[in-house]
Amino acid sequence: xxxxxxxxxxxxxxxxxxxxxxxxxxxxxxxxxxxxxxxxxxxxxxxxxxxxxxxxxxxxxxxxxxxxxxxxxxxxxxxxxxxxxxxxxxxxxxxxxxxxxxxxxxxxxxxxxxxxxxxxxxxxxxxxxxxxxxxxxxxxxxxxxxxxxxxxxxxxxxxxxxxxxxxxxxxxxxxxxxxxxxxxxxxxxxxxxxxxxxxxxxxxxxxxxxxxxxxxxxxxxxxxxxxxxxxxxxxxxxxxxxxxxxxxxxxxxxxxxxxxxxxxxxxxxxxxxx
Amino acid sequence: xxxxxxxxxxxxxxxxxxxxxxxxxxxxxxxxxxxxxxxxxxxxxxxxxxxxxxxxxxxxxxxxxxxxxxxxxxxxxxxxxxxxxxxxxxxxxxxxxxxxxxxxxxxxxxxxxxxxxxxxxxxxxxxxxxxxxxxxxxxxxxxxxxxxxxxxxxxxxxxxxxxxxxxxxxxxxxxxxxxxxxxxxxxxxxxxxxxxxxxxxxxxxxxxxxxxxxxxxxxxxxxxxxxxxxxxxxxxxxxxxxxxxxxxxxxxxxxxxxxxxxxxxxxxxxxxxxxxxxxxxxxxxxxxxxxxxx
Ligand SMILES: Nc1ncnc2c1ncn2[C@@H]1O[C@H](COP(=O)(O)OP(=O)(O)OP(=O)(O)O)[C@@H](O)[C@H]1O
Ligand SMILES: [Mg+2]
Numbered sequence: 061x062x063x064x065x066x067x068x069x070x071x072x073x074x075x076x077x078x079x080x081x082x083x084x085x086x087x088x089x090x091x092x093x094x095x096x097x098x099x100x101x102x103x104x105x106x107x108x109x110x111x112x113x114x115x116x117x118x119x120x121x122x123x124x125x126x127x128x129x130x131x132x133x134x135x136x137x138x139x140x141x142x143x144x145x146x147x148x149x150x151x152x153x154x155x156x157x158x159x160x161x162x163x164x165x166x167x168x169x170x171x172x173x174x175x176x177x178x179x180x181x182x183x184x185x186x187x188x189x190x191x192x193x194x195x196x197x198x199x200x201x202x203x204x205x206x207x208x209x210x211x212x213x214x215x216x217x218x219x220x221x222x223x224x225x226x227x228x229x230x231x232x233x234x235x236x237x238x239x240x241x242x243x244x245x246x247x248x249x250x251x252x253x254x255x256x257x258x259x260x261x262x263x264x265x266x267x268x269x270x271x272x273x274x275x276x277x278x279x280x281x282x283x284x285x286x287x288x289x290x291x292x293x294x295x296x297x298x299x300x301x302x303x304x305x306x307x308x309x310x311x312x313x314x315x316x317x318x319x320x321x322x323x324x325x326x327x328x329x330x331x332x333x334x
Numbered sequence: 335x336x337x338x339x340x341x342x343x344x345x346x347x348x349x350x351x352x353x354x355x356x357x358x359x360x361x362x363x364x365x366x367x368x369x370x371x372x373x374x375x376x377x378x379x380x381x382x383x384x385x386x387x388x389x390x391x392x393x394x395x396x397x398x399x400x401x402x403x404x405x406x407x408x409x410x411x412x413x414x415x416x417x418x419x420x421x422x423x424x425x426x427x428x429x430x431x432x433x434x435x436x437x438x439x440x441x442x443x444x445x446x447x448x449x450x451x452x453x454x455x456x457x458x459x460x461x462x463x464x465x466x467x468x469x470x471x472x473x474x475x476x477x478x479x480x481x482x483x484x485x486x487x488x489x490x491x492x493x494x495x496x497x498x499x500x501x502x503x504x505x506x507x508x509x510x511x512x513x514x515x516x517x518x519x520x521x522x523x524x525x526x527x528x529x530x531x532x533x534x535x536x537x538x539x540x541x542x543x544x545x546x547x548x549x550x551x552x553x554x555x556x557x558x559x560x561x562x563x564x565x566x567x568x569x570x571x572x573x574x575x576x577x578x579x580x581x582x583x584x585x586x587x588x589x590x591x592x593x594x595x596x597x598x599x600x601x602x603x604x605x606x607x608x609x610x611x612x613x614x615x616x617x618x619x620x621x622x623x624x625x626x627x628x
Pocket of ligand 2 (some may be wrong): 126127255
């Protein structure tokens, strides 16, 4: 390998240092993860570490396994009977694929926001109070506080504070999605998984959700699947590029977009940018 | 060269249009047939019952004297019967539906049970009567009381409730379950808080339709041995009883002896129809009122 000039070395080091500077903690470690739907392998040898207080974006063409991966992180894939998994996913150093790991426990720490807003056919208040109630909080005063805090956290409080008892289905799509984020926040999660949370939203609602994500990462870690390159570039710290069930490239967002190391990543990104 | 020959098309046009008209009229006649029969039926029954339905008829006890005879006993019997059938079918039917839809999904056992529930729905009601007679009336030694009749009837209409509840539960979108599971809810919490409330209208409609069927069934209760002439009013599930359609059955059978019994039977049918109509209206009201938007 050619000898690097002094400045180049310095630059590289500085970049690396800046990146791993704070000794960020790993929230999720994925080790040799394979997943099959019946006989079809959807995830192949995934090795991926996800860091605390970061936004991690997952990009890649349709059908490459993004949703499958994110749904494995809270074991939602188990709802599909034909799914088989091998490998390890360490959440806070414990293997969640271990039989003894209680899935209810995991999902109490790891919230999820889905592609299509899916509020319950209940009042706005009941939607947000659902999680805390499930976990045994009955005290009206505490519930009220949680509801307000979560709705504020999801930047929707001002829009709904006067209609908390109205049915959530009366909200617009963008409001419903922020309500779903509030609902996820109400259980005070450590991580939130988002599967294309803005794909059904208009640009303004999208912007609101993006701002929200930036705000939320101060306290929690966020993993977001998106088809929108600009979105990934705008809001994420790290980006993983998936292709055919494999991770092609995983690094900090700036370098993946400005200087992708794999030809396939470059093709995908530039193709999208046109 | 053209494949569609205009002259040929013209030649066939007449027959095609004729067949079209014929089809329409045929289907109209089919509908009309059922309608006419129904109208005649209702007309005859109502005509026969005129002058016979009054407060005495409704509130009196049964009597061999047509002028004094009333159907309070049969009305109470019907109500008591429903008081047994409704909770029993509801608990067993909804429980079975939840098990099949939420727990036993896709297993071999589920297929087996499913097939048998469909088969059960096709078993003649008289057979259920025999079952009720052997199991509830004789083996459990209940005799021909409300409880025995109610349990028999509950089994008879169980498939209706199971199938209706299954459909209602299946109609609850998967994304609502996912949202609930995603927050760490257990399966039972999800069923209790999300699935059941959302499917309640469908389930209740099924229950009421099942009750409407139960209220009109005669054969199984006749087999169990409902007395032809029962004067005391029932006031508990362990009393002997009679019900409206069975009363109709005995009065019709005996109308050869006393002509007025035919009028009493007609009057009872009118009351039964009114009750049925009311129950169906309630079913429709529930469906419309509680229907949720998804
Ligand atoms: N329930 C399922 N049963 C069988 N195969 C499935 C199922 N869900 C997904 N797959 C397959 O797994 C692969 C990955 O699907 P996945 O939904 O994870 O893709 P994705 O990257 O999220 O795509 P998109 O961007 O379109 O959402 C696809 O080939 C898909 O056909
Ligand atoms: Mg997807």
